[in-house]
Amino acid sequence: MTTQDGGRPLLTTETGAPVADNQNSETAGRGGPLLVQDQQLFEKLARFNRERIPERIVHARGAGAYGTFTVTADVTTYTRAAFLSEIGKQTEVFVRFSTVAGSLGSADAVRDPRGFAIKFYTEEGNYDLIGNNTPIFFIKDPSKFPDFIHTQKRDPHTGSQEPDNVWDFWGLSPESTHQVTWLFGDRGIPASYRHMNGYSSHTYQWNNPAGEVFWVKYHFKTDQGIRNLDPAEAEILAGKDPDSHQRDLREAIERGEYPSWTVQVQIMPAADAATYRFNPFDLTKVWPHEDYPPIEIGRLELNRNPRNIFAEVEQSAFSPAHFVPGIGPSPDKMLQGRLFAYGDAHRYRVGINADQLPVNRPHATEARTYGRDGVLYDGRHSGSKNYEPNSFDGPVQTDRPLWAATGVSGLTGNHTAPAHAQDDDFVQAGDLYRLMPQEEKERLINNLAIALAGVSADRDDIVERAIDHFRRADSDFGSRLEAGVKERRR
Template sequence: MSENKNKLTTSWGAPVGDNQNSMTAGSSGPTLIQDFALLDKLAHFDRERVPERVVHAKGTGAHGYFEVTHDLSQYTKADFLSQIGKRTSVFTRFSTVAGELGSADTVRDPRGFAVKFYTNEGNYDLVGNNTPVFFIRDAIKFPDFIHTQKRDPRTHLKNPTAVWDFWSLSPESLHQVTILASDRGIPATLRHMHGYGSHTFRWVNAEGKSVWVKYHWRTDQGIKNLDVDLAEKLAGENPDYHTQDLFNAIENGDYPSWTLYVQIMPLEDAKAYRFNPFDVTKVISQKDYPLIEVGRMVLNKNPENYFAEVEQAAFSPATLVPGIDVSPDKMLQGRLFSYADTQRHRIGPNYQTLPINRPLSGVNNYYRDGNMRFDGNGGRSVYYEPNSFGGPAESSENKQAEFEVNGMAANVPYDDDDFYTQAGDLYRLMNEDERTRLVRNLVNWMKPVEVEEIKERQIRHFYRADPEYGKRVAEGLGLPVPNNIL
């Protein structure tokens, strides 16, 4: 056995030089596909659960439509957004993140909010959550983060010590942790919560000009959250409460709807903005970049078969259409690979041919064979490209728009390491009752942690966000505020 038994390695035994930062072109990215440690880690993680989803296993969904209400063609050439009144069929899936397929709906957890648009130019997936930020900002940390949310390999129980150990060693999580422990951590129903694209994306117009964009789904039903005691009671009495509520509402003709807004940022603004707009642990202030209405989504039809439509529905942020591109967001860059890869493992390499995933606009390519290929497999048509027989060919006008990258290729973090300002701002926006519930939820969550050092380390993060925040959590845990705050 090697003497370097404490060195982290890849699956083939090579030592890993940096397990906190993926290799990017400069500190702002994008992520480089040559980062073999990242790809190996994500590819293995994608295959850790058979057959349910590794994350977002418990979910429900519905069919509906999206209708454009405002003309934003000056910003994007995406066909489904091209004119006021245009309707596009959608399928939307809501989910919890950490729990298994049979887990309770009313737990404290982010909710997945994934929308598949069946556009005239192919499918477009907008895959986000019900929170505007996330726990981490680099995809290389995602498998480790999700491991802390799953069951301990020895006890097969949830492990709060692992959860808080990871968060306390990953201060970028503080903003999301504050949201999750607040009233918004348990929505009353799936109909009464907002949704977000979370990441920064890029829109490109017909002239090839680009802007950065953030997506916001605003519930037309209003925000409602569950009291923690009622949520716990429902988890025992009706673990499918959210699933049932959505199904019954649609079945009774009470169709839920959301209005889609975007924030638009000129490309050049990203370089000078006070927060890195590609860091998914941060929000872009709506005072600086106000919400602009795009359209409205209505869910008006329940699935006929849960497995065929909800369980086999496959989403990926890499499922894009002309006029919508990605940003150098490091978490997004990892998701571009990981989401589609895990679907290939979970439901097969031909998952896009399943009815729920198949684009209404049709598919023309040279993909062939693979398990569960149940269509005509391309028939006798030409099966390679380029060819001399009139097969489908590339359309240069649909290439991704160019953008500038610079810097040395290296495993480096974002330049910005301010993990506390926005979390502190959020705390100070809360009224006294909201703060009291936030602190109570955090204290009850942290009490089972077995290592005092972990609690103290996390209290330092709360304190740096806002001294009152840290002091109140410390008092609730019966601990002194650590002396070495800074």
């Protein structure tokens, strides 16, 4: 029997047995102690204790939605990726937005970069594009990433985020000056996920059917317009509605106000890279638009909310190593580190079969592998062989790489990234500052001064080192910041 007389389905245990009473635990007499034989109770408690997987170390706080990507320009000159093969072609996507430093229960309206991760469910497999709402990042080498994140998280001794740690690291890592300037500017606190841009930040490879190679950067320009929160407004909103960004995204889609972004790419012929004035694979640098103007290629729209946040947002797993034919990695050292780290994080958090969960598995094709077993394995391969090569008609390789080979030379070793003509850690931070209107400069100085004033009173060296970096970016920047900090540290 599966239904009651009233037609409602029967409640069952995890294994399908009907539940007689879901309101009262079984006891030894009325008012007596519980009985171990009440397996419905213990099944519920045991499941409840295990309902949460480990939260992400970074990007823990997030929201997501499904939608479509539509090609609006012919890019077949540059890439053989099938989902980009013709104007008007549409591909299903899932996008996850997130803050970086906060934990799962943190507020949305805070000063922090925002993750902007996109899963394209293409007919050649899933393509994951991992980005942020900033075109740059704090560091350029993955060996520094764990240390950087440690400074942004709670100190293991005090249990709080410590300004000393944050500014000590940034001051000793001058390449962070550009990103810190961006973060403490107006766009450091977006009004919502719908009102911010997204960027690949990293450089990627495109290759066309003829084997020609191009380096690309992606830009997602919000069609809703840029909107930001001032710090006082954000502080109130974070306290009143910690879920403000998640709520805004969900309710906009429910109203039929589907958020969208115009998708652009900057394209650099491979031959330009060696002599370009900036290292094109340095994550702390942008390619100025006058050098490589952004070209519109598509439109991203979000039009469907997830039905279960845990299954579809928390268990969603993105990895920059998920490429499709015609797209591949670049020599960007941070990207190279993330090719391993992201997938490994998901194998730890969700399990070895994370990519076969509904939100992660291919939607427009089928995954055919020789991987078997492990947590969450559902037996999908039935009796097929789990080794290759085999003579049982199992899947075989294509003999065509997804991306073109990259030339290398020299000796192995712990090398710094190659320096180009204008590669220092401050020039682009200075350019960004000088682009700002006077009122925006004042807000930037004020935001930075308040943050630096939080450094311990006996650690003026940390403050002075940080100010010196901004002074090297622009003398006016540094002088005004120095005065602002002194005023607040009297």
